[in-house]
Amino acid sequence: MVRAFLTFTDWTARIAQTVAMALLYCFCAMMLAEVFSRGFLSRSLAFSWEYSAFAMCGVFLLGLGPALQHGTQVRVSLLLSRGPRFSRVVDIAATLVGLVLACLLLEAFWTVFHASFTRGLRQSSYMNTPLAIPQALAVAGAVEFVLAMAARLLRLLLGLEPELAREAEDG
Numbered sequence: 690m691v692r693a694f695l696t697f698t699d700w701t702a703r704i705a706q707t708v709a710m711a712l713l714y715c716f717c718a719m720m721l722a723e724v725f726s727r728g729f730l731s732r733s734l735a736f737s738w739e740y741s742a743f744a745m746c747g748v749f750l751l752g753l754g755p756a757l758q759h760g761t762q763v764r765v766s767l768l769l770s771r772g773p774r775f776s777r778v779v780d781i782a783a784t785l786v787g788l789v790l791a792c793l794l795l796e797a798f799w800t801v802f803h804a805s806f807t808r809g810l811r812q813s814s815y816m817n818t819p820l821a822i823p824q825a826l827a828v829a830g831a832v833e834f835v836l837a838m839a840a841r842l843l844r845l846l847l848g849l850e851p852e853l854a855r856e857a858e859d860g
Contacts, residue, residue, distance in 0.1 A: 691843065698840035699853070702755045705833040709751035712826075716744040735815045743823035750798075750830025754837035760852030781845050788838040795831035802828045 723737040756762055770776070804810070806821040844851045 691847070695840055695843065698754075698836045699758070701833055701836055702758045705751040705830065706755040708829075709748045709755070712744040712747045712751070716741050716748065719744070739812060739814050739816055739818065743818075743826070746823060747826035747830065750827050751833060753830060754833035757834070757837045757841060758853055777845070780851070781842065784838060784842045784845055784851075788835070788842055791831070791835045791838045795828070795835050798824065798827045798831045 719734075719737045719741045723734050723741075726732060726734050726737075771779075802821060802824040805819075805824055810820045812818040812820055841851045
């Protein structure tokens with residue numbers, strides 16, 4: 690059961706990473722189109738700023754879980770250098786606090802998404818985008834972050850390596 694959960698979280702992190710990467714490419718394409726349009730057509734694209742903001746939100750939030758899984762998060766190594774046992778306790782405590790904060794983040798994003806979805810709220814702009822669409826990206830990113838934090842805590846408690854090994858990623 691534990692292995693199935695860890696495999697599931699690794700799989701969802703890979704999906705989130707792929708979607709975040711696609712959104713980043715879309716963001717870049719929209720900004721290049723905006724620069725081209727302003728430079729050569731002397732007008733702004735109606736959708737570029739709004740959708741670029743939505744894409745960047747998705748990139749940041751969907752990238753949280755994979756970043757944690759790959760060990761690219763910012764860490765304070767001063768406490769972690771005080772010995773293996775102390776380091777493990779600090780790492781478990783920090784991960785537990787992170788999991789609680791990730792759950793609060795998920796609850797906040799879910800509340801906003803649910804309100805937008807049930808009320809049919811739309812972006813007050815030319816595009817009139819239903820807000821539930823970009824907010825769904827935020828909820829998905831927050832879910833992935835909670836899963837990644839839970840998997841990290843579980844790995845730490847079981848004495849496993851909390852981050853994926855580089856060899857396993859390339860193979």
